Amino acid sequence: MIKVINGGIEVLTEDWPGRLGYMGLGMAAAGAMDNLALQLGNRLVGNELTAAGLEIAGGYCEFAFTRDGVIAMAGADMSPTLNGEPMGMWESVAVKEGDRLKLSHFGEKGFRSYLCVAGGIDVPVYLGSRSTCLFGSYGGFEGRKLAKDDVVKVYPTELAGKDGRKLNPKYIPAYENDWELRTIPGPNSAPDYVTEEGMDYLFSHSFKISHNANRAAYRLEEVPDYFWAREDGGKGGSHPSNIVDHGYNMRGAINVTGNTPSLLIADGPTLGGFVCVANVINADLWKIGQGIPSRDKVHFKLTTTEEAIEARRERAAMFQADDLFL
Amino acid sequence: MMTYTLQAHMPGLVARVVCEVGDKVEEGQELAVINCMKTEMSCQTEKAGVVKEILVAEWDEMDVGSPMIILETEE
Amino acid sequence: MNKYEVIIDTLPAKGDRVEILFRQAGDGFIQVEYGHEQRVELLDSFRMLAADKKIKDSKIQGLIETLPSLRANMVHFDPTIISPQELIDRIKEIEESIPGVEDMVIDSRIITLPIAFEDSQTKKAVEMYLKQVRPDAPNCADGYNLDYMAQCNGCTVEDIKHMLLTTDWYNSGCGFWPGGGFFWPMDPRCKMIVPKYNPPRIWTPEGAVGIGGACLFTYTTATGGGYQLFGRTIPTFQFSMKHPQFKDGPFLYRPSGDRIRFVETTEKEILDIYEHVHDKTDYVYDIQESQIVVKDYLEFLRDPEVVKGAQEFAAKQEEGSKTAPKL
Numbered sequence: 001m002i003k004v005i006n007g008g009i010e011v012l013t014e015d016w017p018g019r020l021g022y023m024g025l026g027m028a029a030a031g032a033m034d035n036l037a038l039q040l041g042n043r044l045v046g047n048e049l050t051a052a053g054l055e056i057a058g059g060y061c062e063f064a065f066t067r068d069g070v071i072a073m074a075g076a077d078m079s080p081t082l083n084g085e086p087m088g089m090w091e092s093v094a095v096k097e098g099d100r101l102k103l104s105h106f107g108e109k110g111f112r113s114y115l116c117v118a119g120g121i122d123v124p125v126y127l128g129s130r131s132t133c134l135f136g137s138y139g140g141f142e143g144r145k146l147a148k149d150d151v152v153k154v155y156p157t158e159l160a161g162k163d164g165r166k167l168n169p170k171y172i173p174a175y176e177n178d179w180e181l182r183t184i185p186g187p188n189s190a191p192d193y194v195t196e197e198g199m200d201y202l203f204s205h206s207f208k209i210s211h212n213a214n215r216a217a218y219r220l221e222e223v224p225d226y227f228w229a230r231e232d233g234g235k236g237g238s239h240p241s242n243i244v245d246h247g248y249n250m251r252g253a254i255n256v257t258g259n260t261p262s263l264l265i266a267d268g269p270t271l272g273g274f275v276c277v278a279n280v281i282n283a284d285l286w287k288i289g290q291g292i293p294s295r296d297k298v299h300f301k302l303t304t305t306e307e308a309i310e311a312r313r314e315r316a317a318m319f320q321a322d323d324l325f326l
Numbered sequence: 327m328m329t330y331t332l333q334a335h336m337p338g339l340v341a342r343v344v345c346e347v348g349d350k351v352e353e354g355q356e357l358a359v360i361n362c363m364k365t366e367m368s369c370q371t372e373k374a375g376v377v378k379e380i381l382v383a384e385w386d387e388m389d390v391g392s393p394m395i396i397l398e399t400e401e
Numbered sequence: 402m403n404k405y406e407v408i409i410d411t412l413p414a415k416g417d418r419v420e421i422l423f424r425q426a427g428d429g430f431i432q433v434e435y436g437h438e439q440r441v442e443l444l445d446s447f448r449m450l451a452a453d454k455k456i457k458d459s460k461i462q463g464l465i466e467t468l469p470s471l472r473a474n475m476v477h478f479d480p481t482i483i484s485p486q487e488l489i490d491r492i493k494e495i496e497e498s499i500p501g502v503e504d505m506v507i508d509s510r511i512i513t514l515p516i517a518f519e520d521s522q523t524k525k526a527v528e529m530y531l532k533q534v535r536p537d538a539p540n541c542a543d544g545y546n547l548d549y550m551a552q553c554n555g556c557t558v559e560d561i562k563h564m565l566l567t568t569d570w571y572n573s574g575c576g577f578w579p580g581g582g583f584f585w586p587m588d589p590r591c592k593m594i595v596p597k598y599n600p601p602r603i604w605t606p607e608g609a610v611g612i613g614g615a616c617l618f619t620y621t622t623a624t625g626g627g628y629q630l631f632g633r634t635i636p637t638f639q640f641s642m643k644h645p646q647f648k649d650g651p652f653l654y655r656p657s658g659d660r661i662r663f664v665e666t667t668e669k670e671i672l673d674i675y676e677h678v679h680d681k682t683d684y685v686y687d688i689q690e691s692q693i694v695v696k697d698y699l700e701f702l703r704d705p706e707v708v709k710g711a712q713e714f715a716a717k718q719e720e721g722s723k724t725a726p727k728l
Contacts, residue, residue, distance in 0.1 A: 009336065009367070023477065024468045024656040026579045026621075057363070058336060105335065105390060127650070136579050136622075138640050186407030187424035187432035187475075199405040211338040211387075214363040234439035237614075244439050245583060245616070247468025247475030247576060249430035271470060271576025271583075279427025293362055294337035295389060302404065308428030309480045316481070 001066040002054075002117070004150040005100070008061030012132040012215075013121050013140035013152070014038065014266075015052040019129035023270045029251060030131040030139060030266050033057075033215060033289025034075055034112050036173055036315075041074030041116030043319060044092040046162040051120030052130035052140075054152070056113045059105035063115070065095045069154060070118035070162040076110025076175070076290060078103040090167035092118075094159070109175035110290045119157035135216045135267035166326045171318065177296050178206050179287045181280045182303035182311070187249065188275035191229055193240070198227035202254070202277065206297040207261065213293035217255075218263040220298065227259065236273055245273045252280035252288075254300075263288055263298075283311035330373045332395040334388035338362030342384055345395065349377045357395050360388055375399035410489050417501045418448070423489050426475065429465070431485055433474040433492060441615065443585060445472040446573040447695055448502045450658050455495045461488065469657050470574040470583070505695045509658045511569065513687035514619070517668040518562055518632040519545055522606035526630060530602050539726035540598065546629040550612070553595045554714075555721025562665070564591035565610075565631055569660040570617050571693075575652070578624055580638035582654040584617040584661060589702065589711035594718060597627035599728040608633045608671070610663075619661070634663070635674045635684070644682040653686070660691075 004011070016038055018031025032038040032055055039049045059078040065071075072092045073080050080087045081102050087093060095101070103113065123130050123141050132140025141152060183203070190196045207220035233242025241256045248255060253264040253276040263280065265288055280288065281303055291298060318324070341359040345351060351371055358369040375397035382394045409431075412421040419436035426432045433452075435445050446469075453469045456476070463482030468475040478488055499505075527541045535541075540549035547558045554561065568591035570584035577583075586592050597613040602625055605611070609620040611628025618628050621638030637654065639647040646653065677684035701707060 010363070010365075020477075021466045023466050023475075024575060025650075025652050025654075026576045026581050060335065138579070143640075184425060184427050185405045187426040187430075187434070187473075189407045190403055190405040192437075194405075196403050196405065199403075211362050212364050214365070216364075235441050236439050244441060244471055244473075245574075245576075246432070246470045246473040247574070249426035249432070249475060249477075252427055269577055271468060271574065276426065279430060281428050283428075292337060294339070294387060305425060305428050305480070305485060309484075312428065312481055 001154055002152045003064045003066055004146045004148055004152070005062035005064055006060065007145060007147045007150070008056065008103070009058030011061055011146040012055045012134060013052050013123050013130055014055040014132060015050055015130045018131045018266070019127050019133070019139065022127055023247065023250065026270055027127070027136070028133060028267050028270055030129065030133040032114070032131075033266055034114070034286040036286035037075035037112070038114045038116065039319060040090070040167060040171070041072045041114045042120070043324060044072035044074065044090065044165050044167060045070050045116050045118040047116065047118065047120050049319060051116070052123065053117065053121060054115040054146070056103060056115060057111060059103045059113065062100060062102040065097060065099045065101070066151070067097055067154070068159065069095050070159050071095055071101070072116045073113060074116060075113040076106045078106055078113050090172055092163045092165040094163040106292065109177060111292045112289050117154050118159055118162050119155035122153035122155045133267050168323050168326050171321070171324060173286070175290060177292075179291055179296065179298045180301050181287055181298055182284050182308065183254070183278045183280050183300040184303055184305055184308060185278045188243065188277050193229055193275050194227055194277055195229045198223065198229070199277075201227060203300050203302050206299045208297050209291050209293050209295070211294035213291070215265065216267040216269070218265065218288055218291060218293075220261045220263065222259040223256065223261060225259065241274050243273055243275050245271060247271045249276055249279045252282065252285055254278040254280070265289070281308035281311060283308065283315050328399045328401060329378065330371070330375060330397045330399045331393045332357055332369060332371050332397070334360060334369065334390060334392040334394055336360055336362045336367050337389045338367070340382045340384055340386045340388060340394075341366055343380055343382065343395070345377050345380070347377050347380060351375060351377060351397065358382065369394060371397060373397060373399045409485070412493050412496055417503060418496075421496055423492075425485070428480050429477055431476045431478070431488060433476060435472045441471060443571060443573070443587070444502050444695070446571070446657070447505055447507055447693065448499065449474055450507060451499050451505055452492075452496055453657070455499070456492060459491070459495065461491055464488070468574065468576060470576070503695055503699060507658060507693045507695065509571070509660055509691055509693045510655070511689045511691050512653070512659055512661045514634045514637070514661055514663055515666040515671060515674065516565075516610060516632050516634045516663045517666055517671045519547070520633040520668040520671065522633050523609055523630045526602060526605050526609065529604055530598070533603060534600060538728070540629060540728055547631065549725065550593065550595050550629050552725040553721050554593050555717035555719070561593065561631075564593055566663050566665060567591055569662050572654055572657050572659045572661070574657040575654055578621060580621040580652040580654060581618055582657070582659065585615065586617075587660070587698070588707070590707060590714050592711070592714070594722070595629045596728045598629070601625055601627040605630070606633060608635060608637070608675075610634050633668070633671055635671060636678045639679065644678050644684070646686050
């Protein structure tokens with residue numbers, strides 16, 4: 001079990017692939033913002049890839065372990081210390097009852113870190129997932145972020161042989177400050193909604209992430225007026241970004257409201273009256289979660305569906321690679 | 327007399343400053359609020375003292391470590 | 402063809418079916434869209450619903466979920482299990498197997514919901530908006546939104562209430578917020594149109610009933626929102642799933658196709674029902690299994706009295722929309 005000494009900015013229980021199958025009833029998939037780090041962390045501590053971990057945004061938090069266990073930190077380096085001693089990232093470490101894990105804050109690159117625990121975080125499975133949907137206040141640990149004195153349960157498991165694993169450095173994801181997101185146009189693209197020049201702009205410009213960036217949406221810098229191929233949204237509304245309400249290609253949609261694009265991610269809206277001009281491929285969704293609000297940028301790389309499917313296959317194979325650990 | 331500088335702990339925009347020059351403040355008191363991740367984040371002083379200078383205004387963009395408010399402190 | 406072309410396949414128009422477009426929407430999404438025109442036609446939704454049901458029933462390997470809306474269906478799938486083209490081919494087969502919309506009979510429950518007008522919680526939401534967001538909001542002048550709704554439609558507050566209570570409201574699809582449905586008036590004589598709040602509200606009570614554009618929404622939990630508020634109905638969602646109505650999931654509405662019908666009651670009665678839904682868990686919802694026979698519905702739409710009433714109302718509405726303050 002894990003006792004929260006300090007809840008920091010935002011610590012949540014998340015899993016992957018999240019709560020699938022309820023978008024048609026208005027519930028987003030939620031799930032880890034950086035599914036790559038969470039899944040690698042799960043592999044390090046000997047969990048199933050679908051086990052839940054603690055997603056730590058920003059940092060500034062501290063935990064105490066009330067039982068012996070094996071843990072790993074994956075994702076952004078927040079200078080973790082165990083009982084005051086530096087602890088490595090991307091490796092599994094044995095902890096004893098009473099040990100304290102403390103995180104400073106995120107550094108130059110990356111915004112979210114994952115605490116994975118052998119056995120996985122034990123919260124009730126709600127509609128098929130242990131993920132918290134913070135936007136709707138449900139799932140995970142009482143539908144909220146963790147706070148001081150919360151005690152989070154961990155599923156009991158055999159610990160022997162699970163500590164001392166180190167991720168092969170070649171599999172440690174590369175973190176940037178201008179993230180390349182492989183992206184597929186659609187469903188609302190050129191020529192009917194957006195001009196070709198507008199799409200060229202989308203695929204050639206680096207967009208700064210706004211401070212308005214959370215688990216539901218990462219708001220980006222505005223697009224120019226020549227983005228639009230039409231005068232208005234017809235029956236959908238007066239602005240060319242309006243459309244008769246439709247389901248969103250979520251997670252990963254580039255949704256434009258007015259001239260402001262937003263990446264709709266984990267907790268985003270499932271349906272609404274604005275165009276979705278493109279979709280970040282599944283294999284690159286993790287990068288959005290590491291984008292630092294109010295600092296980092298993203299740029300979109302035009303990608304085909306075939307390339308995206310191949311990237312999914314490569315990712316799945318990577319988790320099972322023989323040389324995953326040193 | 328010593329000085330202490332309250333620094334931003336998150337990137338974002340200053341939502342408001344909730345102290346004035348000359349105010350006597352306690353350790354742990356909220357002096358400003360930063361808006362980030364569509365949430366208001368409280369910026370609290372780690373030391374007691376008197377507000378000497380306010381370096382930021384509403385809507386200023388902060389990064390981690392940006393200086394915000396200078397206090398005069400006893401120690 | 403430009404490099405951003407996203408229409409990867411089509412099914413030509415046939416009979417009363419418009420052309421169907423298959424738009425790529427990522428490596429796990431395809432949007433099935435009915436026609437090129439941005440239109441609001443319940444007949445599109447009837448067809449969408451019939452196709453959606455068949456898609457779900459055919460248990461396609463690799464299909465994760467669908468999000469039907471009025472004239473589009475977003476299909477979420479795992480492309481490592483089924484290729485986009487295989488999926489499109491399956492959906493095409495299903496679309497081809499569906500009869501013309503005029504011959505359809507659609508499963509559609511009728512859910513009767515009590516509503517209290519001018520209740521204290523709606524009043525609170527309006528007060529909070531005036532205090533925290535927009536003190537001069539012209540849609541909140543009477544402490545509620547009803548006066549403004551009447552102005553926009555060139556009618557009286559009593560007419561607004563009467564329209565809400567007279568027509569059945571049809572759900573074209575759930576979304577935006579957990580369990581929330583988007584409901585359209587089935588009687589064209591009751592097709593109120595109002596602008597949305599600008600800027601939106603920060604708080605709306607659970608059970609608030611609102612309208613934005615021509616679409617009605619029942620707020621499933623307390624949240625922000627932008628629809629003009631009528632009053633308050635009973636719970637249409639329960640996270641905890643304690644009440645037997647919610648034992649299989651927190652949702653009252655099905656993904657789409659339900660109709661709701663309002664009956665006026667007192668706020669006291671509404672509050673009493675909240676207690677019997679959330680605490681005592683013994684409230685019995687009034688839900689009838691039923692069907693929409695599209696032929697009969699079209700006949701209703703063609704009835705001279707209905708046509709005349711709809712035209713008269715549309716004329717009043719046009720006048721009202723000219724004089725009502727913009728938001």
